[in-house]
Amino acid sequence: MSISRPTLIVVVGPTGSGKSALAVELAKHYGAPIISTDSRQVYRGLPIGTAQPTADELAAAKHYFIADREVEDNFNCGRYETEALALLEELFKTNRYVVAVGGSGLYVKALCEGMDSLPEADDAVREMLKSRLESEGIGSLVEELRRLDPKYAEEVDLCNPARVMRALEVCLTTGKPYSEQRSGAVAERWFNIVKIGTDMPRDVLYERIDRRVDMMVEEGLVEEARAMYPKRALNSLQTVGYREMFDYFDGTISLAEAIELVKRNSRRYAKRQLTWFRRDESIGWFAPTDLEHIIEFIDSKS
Numbered sequence: 001m002s003i004s005r006p007t008l009i010v011v012v013g014p015t016g017s018g019k020s021a022l023a024v025e026l027a028k029h030y031g032a033p034i035i036s037t038d039s040r041q042v043y044r045g046l047p048i049g050t051a052q053p054t055a056d057e058l059a060a061a062k063h064y065f066i067a068d069r070e071v072e073d074n075f076n077c078g079r080y081e082t083e084a085l086a087l088l089e090e091l092f093k094t095n096r097y098v099v100a101v102g103g104s105g106l107y108v109k110a111l112c113e114g115m116d117s118l119p120e121a122d123d124a125v126r127e128m129l130k131s132r133l134e135s136e137g138i139g140s141l142v143e144e145l146r147r148l149d150p151k152y153a154e155e156v157d158l159c160n161p162a163r164v165m166r167a168l169e170v171c172l173t174t175g176k177p178y179s180e181q182r183s184g185a186v187a188e189r190w191f192n193i194v195k196i197g198t199d200m201p202r203d204v205l206y207e208r209i210d211r212r213v214d215m216m217v218e219e220g221l222v223e224e225a226r227a228m229y230p231k232r233a234l235n236s237l238q239t240v241g242y243r244e245m246f247d248y249f250d251g252t253i254s255l256a257e258a259i260e261l262v263k264r265n266s267r268r269y270a271k272r273q274l275t276w277f278r279r280d281e282s283i284g285w286f287a288p289t290d291l292e293h294i295i296e297f298i299d300s301k302s
Contacts, residue, residue, distance in 0.1 A: 002146045007302035008190045011101040012108055012277050013198030014270035016209040018288030020053050021197060023101035026109040026290055026298075027061035030097040030175045035084060036065040037102030037111060040239055048216050049241035050223045061099075071228065072237040076162075081110035092191060097302075104165075107275040112195075114187030118170055118178075125172050129165045141168060149177035157272055159265065160245070162235045194301040196294055197277055206267050213241075221245070221262075222255070240265045249287040277296070 009032070011023045019264060027034050036042065044067045052066055064087060069075060090097050100111060109115070141164050146153040148171040155190065157161050167178040200208075213221075225245035228237055232246045234302040241262050248258035279281060284297045 006095070007298075008088065008106060008112075008189075008191050008193050009097060009298055009302075010112060010193060011099065011198065012037075012105075012195060012196045012283065013288075014205060014277075015103055015266055016212050016270060017050070017198040017200060018208075019101050019103065019198050020051070020057060021077075022288045022291075022294070023099050024053070024057045024060045026196075026294070027099045028221045029291075029295060030099070032095055032097040032099050033062040033064065033091055034099045035087060035091075036063065037080075037100050037104055037107040039075070039077075039102075039104040039107055040236065041066055042069055042075055043067065043073075043236050044069065044162040045228065046072060046224065046236075046242075047183045048219050048221045049239075051212070051216075059183070064255075071231060071234055072096060074235060077106045077115050078109040080107050081115055084111050085217070088191065103273050105273065110154055111191065112193050116182045125169055126165075129168055129172075133161055133165065138164065141165060144168060144277050147169070148172075149179050151177065152179040154181075155272075155276065157269065159238075159240065159269070161238045169204055177189060192302050193282075194298050195268070195280065195283040196297070197283040197285040197290055198288040200287060205270060209270060210263050213259065213266060216262075222248075223247075242267055 007025055009030070011026070013018050013019050023034050026032070028051065038050065040046060041052045042065050046052070047067065053063060057063075058066070065080075065084070076189070088098060100108070102108065138159070138161050141161070142153070142158050145156075145158075145164055145168055149167060152167050156167060158164060170178045170181060221241060222245060224240050226249065228242060229246060229249050232242070237243075237246075244253075244258040244261040245266065247253050248255050253261070280292060284294075285292050286297070
């Protein structure tokens, strides 16, 4: 690698695995700003449920793509790629390193590799799927995706209506599986990329997730979700932590059941994240507190 090229340090891993704290330590070590690759932390009003960086973490390093738009803003991977690359052009003018951190696999892919150019869906198809989502729920769409594209159904977050619907749009519009139309071509970037994965035993990770959910409830997750309840149909709120609370507000489950579902669904999401990131052989996996060896790894690659 050319020594003249700046380096993007990409910290990935499952929810609850210590990514944010590690990113701050790396930012302090390299004198680097931080950009988020989390698809939900970009929204205002969701600090608890999306586990946005703490006040101390925000004070320790300059952060971008954190609480910088309203939940009504229909942000997506394509927009993220465009905005993040433009931001990096500016940041790399004055920084040798930038740290990117988050667990949204598609946002990481958009930043590092670019997104595939897939066909736009027919408006009628999109409206039909929206209507089905409202009348039948996400389960019906998930079953159709499993039938039309079982490969992608194994990879995607099946609790994310936007991702499920987008895949179905492409399947139904083209008559071909969504997974077959992703080219896998990697866009050339003008900066070096070094990827770090936060790793720990599965049982330890699940215990951390359960404790973090309890802490979120103590910090006001229920009240935060209640404030968003009138906007529950927004894509930005179709995520773990809010959907379960909305069901509690609807009276279909108890608060205790909602909390247990948040824990269960968070653990399931973590498992899907690990499956996604484990496929990337360029990631160096470390305990999130093993700062010395992580820095050695980054320095050897940049």
